[in-house]
Amino acid sequence: MMTLNELLRPLRTQSELTPEQDQIKIKQIDMDSRNVAEGSLFICIKGYTVDGHDFAEKAIESGAAAIIAERSLDVSVPLIIVDDAKRAMARLASYFYEEPTKKLNLIGVTGTNGKTSTTHILDQILRDAKHKTGMIGTMYTKIGDQTFDTANTTPESLILQQTFKSMNEANVQTAVMEVSSHALHHGRVRGCDFDIAVFTNLTPDHLDYHETMDKYLFAKSLLFSQLGNTYEGKTAVINIDDLSGPRLAQLTTADIITYGIRKPADIRARDIKSTPEGTTFILEAFGEEVTVTFSLIGLFSVYNALAAVAAALASGIELKQIKASLEHVKGIAGRFEPVQCGQPYSVIVDYAHTADSLQNVLDTVTELTNGHVTVVVGCGGDRDASKRPVMANIAVKQADRAIFTSDNPRSEDPELILKDMTKDLLADNYETVLDRKVAIYRAIEAAEEGDVVLIAGKGHETYQDIAGVKHHFDDKEVAAEAIKGRMT
Numbered sequence: 001m002m003t004l005n006e007l008l009r010p011l012r013t014q015s016e017l018t019p020e021q022d023q024i025k026i027k028q029i030d031m032d033s034r035n036v037a038e039g040s041l042f043i044c045i046k047g048y049t050v051d052g053h054d055f056a057e058k059a060i061e062s063g064a065a066a067i068i069a070e071r072s073l074d075v076s077v078p079l080i081i082v083d084d085a086k087r088a089m090a091r092l093a094s095y096f097y098e099e100p101t102k103k104l105n106l107i108g109v110t111g112t113n114g115k116t117s118t119t120h121i122l123d124q125i126l127r128d129a130k131h132k133t134g135m136i137g138t139m140y141t142k143i144g145d146q147t148f149d150t151a152n153t154t155p156e157s158l159i160l161q162q163t164f165k166s167m168n169e170a171n172v173q174t175a176v177m178e179v180s181s182h183a184l185h186h187g188r189v190r191g192c193d194f195d196i197a198v199f200t201n202l203t204p205d206h207l208d209y210h211e212t213m214d215k216y217l218f219a220k221s222l223l224f225s226q227l228g229n230t231y232e233g234k235t236a237v238i239n240i241d242d243l244s245g246p247r248l249a250q251l252t253t254a255d256i257i258t259y260g261i262r263k264p265a266d267i268r269a270r271d272i273k274s275t276p277e278g279t280t281f282i283l284e285a286f287g288e289e290v291t292v293t294f295s296l297i298g299l300f301s302v303y304n305a306l307a308a309v310a311a312a313l314a315s316g317i318e319l320k321q322i323k324a325s326l327e328h329v330k331g332i333a334g335r336f337e338p339v340q341c342g343q344p345y346s347v348i349v350d351y352a353h354t355a356d357s358l359q360n361v362l363d364t365v366t367e368l369t370n371g372h373v374t375v376v377v378g379c380g381g382d383r384d385a386s387k388r389p390v391m392a393n394i395a396v397k398q399a400d401r402a403i404f405t406s407d408n409p410r411s412e413d414p415e416l417i418l419k420d421m422t423k424d425l426l427a428d429n430y431e432t433v434l435d436r437k438v439a440i441y442r443a444i445e446a447a448e449e450g451d452v453v454l455i456a457g458k459g460h461e462t463y464q465d466i467a468g469v470k471h472h473f474d475d476k477e478v479a480a481e482a483i484k485g486r487m488t
């Protein structure tokens, strides 16, 4: 709880509050009128769908004691006008919750692909080293052993600061979070005091939103320029094999740890051997060497491991301990996850929903099998349409057979998404099957001994978003039903 006068201090606004209004007690901050309670400060956010200013009255009816807005409103409680409500929200939330990230070793992971995977590997290493950890990302938010659902990979600043405060209360030492480009662009992580920033890679995605790769890189770069200009205790972990790596390195004054496979790097993997059971490699870290046996599959997984190793070393964990942790990292839900029901062919569910990830995963599958490869894949609606034909092209080139189907069409017509994917395809090794369940069944029913069916795009998701309604749908569940159905 804070007085309004005290809470507004970091905004440095010239609010014309009476001495009585100055003393109003603010019990919580809200950006959603549906959460407002007695004594809330309600912040009006102009969204993509609706305008929070239209809910100010509703918030007051629910007990809002003051309103922050970007324009004048006829309201009965104190109104503070700011130029940018989201910017104000980040500042106020961090202040109200007593700058919780300053009490955490905060690690942010950004990049087009590999954020969830890297954060999960890193969390395992940290927990093995007896750190109490928190995680924020695509699959969930986790505080200690408790998990919570999240709507976004990187939530809005208010939710973030509340989460960090809960982490402080639970004595979390290290928080590992995915930082999406949307979040960076929207300023959701303003007010987060990162200690370590990790870059995985940059390949085309979200160009509907960022428009050009340069602007997309600029959004990602904000994590590195925000790393502070004292290098004391701040580290940027950079994939030096990625074209954008060196550019990001130039943007930070923090210490830099590079990792890679192809180029010389501080943290490097060599002699990589992949089998369907896992990967072994020699890990070099600042001149020391250890051999790692790792259960995750594919070169891309080695990159994610290297990123996690670098961030763990920067967090003070010993290489010996890191090696031991890597050796018992378990598979990550929906990432190259096998569906095993005793069938003589392989079925793999994976979250590849970009051209680069699909290419990487198909490269891995084709390298590890002598059988036929069938890929079942679609593209999401209300997302970058430019990746659709590129993904389809990779599918027909890399796999023996592709079944194009629906992903999350959201507000788009799924037939039109399929048309976008296939309109310029010259190949004839594909078919389109709109119903995802039918598509998965068809691929599995045709699989023979030694073949691989890759079901890409939805990974861990347990729903299919059609016209804004989330229907239960789980690729793993459907695949298992199809496999068992064939056995009976």
Ligand SMILES: CC(=O)N[C@H]1[C@@H](OP(=O)(O)OP(=O)(O)OC[C@H]2O[C@@H](n3ccc(=O)[nH]c3=O)[C@H](O)[C@@H]2O)O[C@H](CO)[C@@H](O)[C@@H]1O[C@H](C)C(=O)N[C@@H](C)C(=O)N[C@H](CCC(=O)O)C(=O)O
Pocket (backbone or CB within 6 Å): 031, 032, 033, 034, 044, 045, 046, 047, 048, 049, 050, 051, 052, 055, 151, 152, 153, 154, 155, 156, 180, 181, 182, 183
């Ligand atoms: C395009 C986008 O980023 N949208 C985000 C945005 O939603 P919005 O602008 O539509 O919000 P809105 O519904 O118009 O509401 C505006 C304001 O009115 C308030 N409101 C609304 C209704 C009401 O009754 N009362 C009320 O007060 C809302 O709480 C909000 O403050 O603000 C919401 C709350 O923070 C986010 O959950 C939502 O993310 C949606 C779910 C989304 O799909 N975002 C994607 C694009 C995204 O951000 N993805 C990245 C990951 C991408 C990646 O790297 O793969 C992510 O970090 O998740």
Ligand SMILES: Nc1ncnc2c1ncn2[C@@H]1O[C@H](COP(=O)(O)OP(=O)(O)OP(=O)(O)O)[C@@H](O)[C@H]1O
Pocket (backbone or CB within 6 Å): 111, 112, 113, 114, 115, 116, 117, 118, 138, 153, 178, 200, 201, 300, 301, 303, 304, 334, 335, 336, 350, 351, 352, 353, 356, 357, 358, 360, 361, 459
């Ligand atoms: N380092 C990597 N490079 C390229 N592709 C990768 C890499 N790591 C994972 N992938 C592929 O990308 C998919 C998504 O991986 P992951 O969930 O870790 O990425 P993410 O960055 O968290 O994605 P999102 O932006 O949706 O949260 C995986 O299922 C795999 O196909």
Ligand SMILES: N[C@H](CCC[C@H](N)C(=O)O)C(=O)O
Pocket (backbone or CB within 6 Å): 153, 353, 379, 380, 381, 383, 407, 408, 457, 458, 461
């Ligand atoms: N974080 C990604 C997830 C995409 C998952 C895919 N199944 C889709 O719906 O496009 C996004 O919001 O673009």
Ligand SMILES: [Mg+2]
Pocket (backbone or CB within 6 Å): 115, 116, 117, 137, 138, 139, 153, 178
């Ligand atoms: Mg993710």
